[in-house]
Amino acid sequence: MTFDSKQQATVTLAEVAQAAGVGESTVSRVLRNHGSFSRKTRDRVMAAVEQLGYVPNRIAGTLASAGSRLVAFAIPSLSNIVFPDVLRGASGVLEANQHQAVFAVTDYDPGREEALVAAMLAWRPAAVMLAGLEHTEGTRKMLRASGCRIAEVLDLDGTPVDLAVGFSNSAAGRASAEFLLKRGYRRIGYVGHDLERDTRAGKRFSGFTETLQAAGCALVDRQINAGPSSAESGRLGLEHLLARSPDLDAVYFSNDDMAIGGYFHCLARGISIPSQLAIFGYNGLDIGRVTPQPLSTIRTPRVMSGQVAAELIVANAPPQVVDLGFELVEGATV
Structure with a gap:
């Protein structure tokens, strides 16, 4: 050729x-x-x-027109279905209103997010959408000075720059702890991923442990794995946790990916769920609903978060906070 x-x-x-x-x-x-x-x-x-x-030439069209049609997304990951779900919800609204979505992946790195936001703002987008409310001060300064709409999604625990759409991660952590306590579990452990990089998981963990302490039931043990969440990380995390604390009666996972990995570990080792060990996750992923025992978890409105944020952007709505709440799914693993 x-x-x-x-x-x-x-x-x-x-x-x-x-x-x-x-x-x-x-x-x-x-x-x-x-x-x-x-x-x-x-x-x-x-x-x-x-x-x-x-x-x-859409860029030339943007420069020649009264306003941009680009909406830039800075998302932490593409391997975690949570963020593609947000994009899916937003894209339908944006396309229907002749806006074009572009995105970049930060890998949960605040410094990388700052660099990507700077690069995206150079294209003069109509709006920027980000996950969570925690950013570097440099990122926040750029966002405030950009003159475009800013939508922060999937978290309400903090002060938004402009628009915030989602739910309280701290409240989700508290609800998870209250549910396990109500079911009679007292020797509770935790398996999670990097809580400093994933600040939303950190907020859930704080809400969870504070609720346990208020009930006079401190967390027995925890296993925090470096790197992003995954089923493999959850399986290994539970293995290490139970090696140290074999008498746990329940384990709270940072998300469903990790919890599904823990579920597989129990299947492989013959650990009966929930009679020997209860498992609780977060996100309400489809895979958790189709396991032999549906996963007990918190279901989050990921698609709706993207959809509502996009609707506010195209409507040029005033700055506001929209709480979409979450749903506790009892499942069959608790």
Whole structure:
């Protein structure tokens, strides 16, 4: 197979207009689906676009128009289904309102988030959406000075820059502890991932342990694994935890990924759930509902968080906090 070493020239708006026999402004109106033009004119323009392989220059359109149509997302991870769910909820609203979503992955690194936010703001987006309320001071300064809408999702425990949509992670941790205590569990352990990088998991852990202490039932032991959450990390974490504290009667996991890993460990070792060990997760992932024993967990409104945040952005709503709450799912592992 051979390739032409010369780069093909970019097809211009003027060439599309010439091929369609109309003016450049008419082509622009058709492509933006804005303004007046006949169906016949639209068909001629779109035929010319297809024939020439024309790709609109959205950045140029943004600079020439009154406002940007880009909405930038800084998300911690793509391997965790939580954040693709948020993107899915937001994308439907944005596409319906002719906005374009772009995203970058921070890997839960605040410094990386700051660098990515700076890069995205250089494109002058209409809005920036981020996970959580904790950012570096540099990031917060850039967001406040950007002049665009800011939506922080999946956490309400703190002070937002502009729009905040989600739920209280601290309250989710408290609700989880109250549920286990109500079921009679007293020797409770914890398996989680990096709590300093994932500040929302840290807030849930704090709410959980504070509730236990208030009830006179301190956390017996905990296993915090370095790195991101995963089923493998949850399985290994529970193995290490039980090696130190074999008489635990319940374990709270930082999320469902970790809890499913713990569930697999119990299956492999013949540990009866929940009679020998109760397991409780967080997020309400689909996989937790289809295990032989549905996972006891907190179900979070991830898709709705993205959807509502996007609706507020396109409506240019005033700054506000929207609490979508969460649902405690009893399941069959507690």
